[in-house]
Amino acid sequence: MTHSTASIIEQCRASGLRRTKALELLVDTLLATPRPMTLAELSEHDNLNTQCDRATVFRLLQRLTDKGIVRRLGLHERAAYFTLLLEGRHQDFLICSECGKIEAIKAPCPVHALEKEIAESTGFSGLYHELEFFGTCPDCASK
Template sequence: MPHTTASIINQCRESGLRRTKALELLIDTLLSSPRPMTLAELSEHKNLNTQCDRATVFRLLQRLTDKAVVRRLGLHERAAYFTLLLEGRHQDFLICSECGKIEPIKAPCPVHALEREIASSTGFTELYHELEFFGICPACSK
């Protein structure tokens, strides 16, 4: 099933979140973004900057993170990045510890087999993981 703004809004409503124009615009912006985005990028985005302020975007991101609709990425001392958690789509990331650049890893995830083994041996259900590798990007290495 393809992920749409409407399907993600339904997931939000099932989690107890109220449907608002700001929520719809935020979901639409994250869904259409090819990469994770910072709070600043989201609140300044053309879809959101005239509809809601930075504090509203922040509160929505917090609620969406709490409800496991959004994943928060990044270094603690740098700006956090946010991306949608979409069923059936798993993404791991490389994060530069110098400039904070984040990019998706374009390789199969090596942890899925381990995840299945752990679930089988422990009885845990709905097991998932989030994998982030930290290092120095080529531009910062120069």
């Protein structure tokens, strides 16, 4: 499935969010970035740093997370990472519990079959999951 800024903005509007220049720039930045980003990274990104202040980016991320358009990743005491939840794209992550580094898992998700089985046996629809593994990254382990 092809995703565009316009289609995600329409999803935002359908969820009750107002279309603003800041929202468009944030969605465009998240869509163009292949990895989850922190609030600091997003606020300082060339697309956003001259158009939005950090507080605006934070408020937008909170609203997008609440509406299920953005996924918040990471440890609660460390910096959170944000990524778009895109239909047809599922990604699981490894998160270092020492430094907070985050990496996409490059392997098929083992939970899809279980998710389907649960949906069939319970009658739940629209079932989804988010999978995060926590551990110590090689850099932190070698210190």
